[in-house]
Amino acid sequence: MKDTFTLKFRGVRGSYPVAKKEFLEFGGNTSSLEINCFNQLIILDCGTGIIDIGDKLINDSISKPLVQSNIFLSHIHQDHIQGLQFYKPLFVKDAKINLFGFPPDGENLEDLFETILFDKVFPLKLSEIKSNFKINNVAQNEIVVINQNGSTKIYNTKDSILINEDDIVVSFYKTELHPKYGSLCIKIQYKTKTLVYATDIEFIKGKDEGFIDFAKNCDVLISDAQYTNSDYNNPKNPKYGFGHSTFEMAIDVADLTNAKKLFFFHYDPYYDDNKLKNLQTSFENDRILFAKENLEIEI
Ligand SMILES: [Zn+2]
Numbered sequence: 001m002k003d004t005f006t007l008k009f010r011g012v013r014g015s016y017p018v019a020k021k022e023f024l025e026f027g028g029n030t031s032s033l034e035i036n037c038f039n040q041l042i043i044l045d046c047g048t049g050i051i052d053i054g055d056k057l058i059n060d061s062i063s064k065p066l067v068q069s070n071i072f073l074s075h076i077h078q079d080h081i082q083g084l085q086f087y088k089p090l091f092v093k094d095a096k097i098n099l100f101g102f103p104p105d106g107e108n109l110e111d112l113f114e115t116i117l118f119d120k121v122f123p124l125k126l127s128e129i130k131s132n133f134k135i136n137n138v139a140q141n142e143i144v145v146i147n148q149n150g151s152t153k154i155y156n157t158k159d160s161i162l163i164n165e166d167d168i169v170v171s172f173y174k175t176e177l178h179p180k181y182g183s184l185c186i187k188i189q190y191k192t193k194t195l196v197y198a199t200d201i202e203f204i205k206g207k208d209e210g211f212i213d214f215a216k217n218c219d220v221l222i223s224d225a226q227y228t229n230s231d232y233n234n235p236k237n238p239k240y241g242f243g244h245s246t247f248e249m250a251i252d253v254a255d256l257t258n259a260k261k262l263f264f265f266h267y268d269p270y271y272d273d274n275k276l277k278n279l280q281t282s283f284e285n286d287r288i289l290f291a292k293e294n295l296e297i298e299i
C-alpha cells in the first residue's frame with residue numbers, strides 16, 4: 001500500500017543498554033526506530049536497537065533485494081550511535097546506506113566517525129566498509145526529500161523545493177537543551193501524516209518555543225521522558241541540566257504542540273518493567289502511550 005507509514009520501536013532505552021531479565025518487557029536496547037513509508041526505510045538513531053533492524057533486512061534479502069537505509073541521527077552521544085558498527089548491511093557489498101546527522105562544532109561527521117567508531121576502536125576503517133555508505137552533514141535550515149525510488153536530496157529551506165505526492169520530507173529543529181552540543185529533533189512528513197522525534201531534550205517551559213512551532217499538530221510525538229518528577233527534583237541528586245525530560249514535561253509539550261499521540265521514550269536505564277508498568281497506570285490513556293521495544297504502530 002502506497003500510504004503505508006509505520007513505526008516500530010527497536011530500542012527505547014536512554015544512556016546505555018541494559019541486559020537484565022527485569023527489563024525484557026519494555027526492552028534494554030538503546031535508541032533506534034524503524035520507520036517504513038511505502039518503499040522507503042527510515043531509521044532514527046543507531047543505538048543498539050538498530051542491530052535487529054539490520055538482521056531482519058539481511059534475512060529478508062534472501063528472497064528480495066536488500067533495501068536502502070536512510071538513517072537520521074538526533075546527535076552523536078554514545079547511546080545513539082553504538083549500534084552502527086554492528087548494523088549488518090554496512091558489510092554487504094553495494095548495499096546503499098545514507099546517513100544524515102549534524103557534526104558538533106562545525107566538524108565533518110565522516111571524519112569524526114572514523115575516529116570515534118572505526119579505525120582505532122574497531123577492526124575496520126571507514127574506507128574498508130564494503131557497502132555504499134554515505135555520511136551527510138545536515139543542519140536545521142535544511143530538509144531532506146526522499147522519493148520512492150530511493151533518491152535523496154538535501155535542500156536549503158530557502159530553496160524552492162518540488163515535492164511529489166509520494167515523497168517523504170524530513171526536516172529538523174536543533175535544540176540546545178541538551179549538553180553540550182544540542183540535539184536534532186526530526187520531523188517526517190509522508191502523505192497526510194507527520195511524526196516528530198524529539199529525544200535528548202530537556203523541555204523547560206518557555207525555553208524552546210521554536211520547537212512548539214516545529215512540532216505543531218503532529219500526529220505522533222516521540223518524546224524524551226527519562227525521569228520521574230521525583231528523580232528529576234531529588235535534592236540529593238537533581239537532574240536539572242542533564243538534558244532530559246520528565247514524563248510531565250513530555251505531556252506539557254504534547255499539549256502545547258497539540259500532538260495527537262505522545263509516546264514516552266528514552267527511559268532511564270534504572271527503570272525496570274515494574275517501575276514503568278506502575279508509571280503506565282498513572283499516565284497511560286488513548287493519547288499518551290509508553291514506547292516498548294518491538295511495538296509497531298501505523299501513523
Ligand atoms: Zn540519549
Ligand SMILES: [Zn+2]
Binds near residue numbers: 075077178200
Ligand atoms: Zn544525548
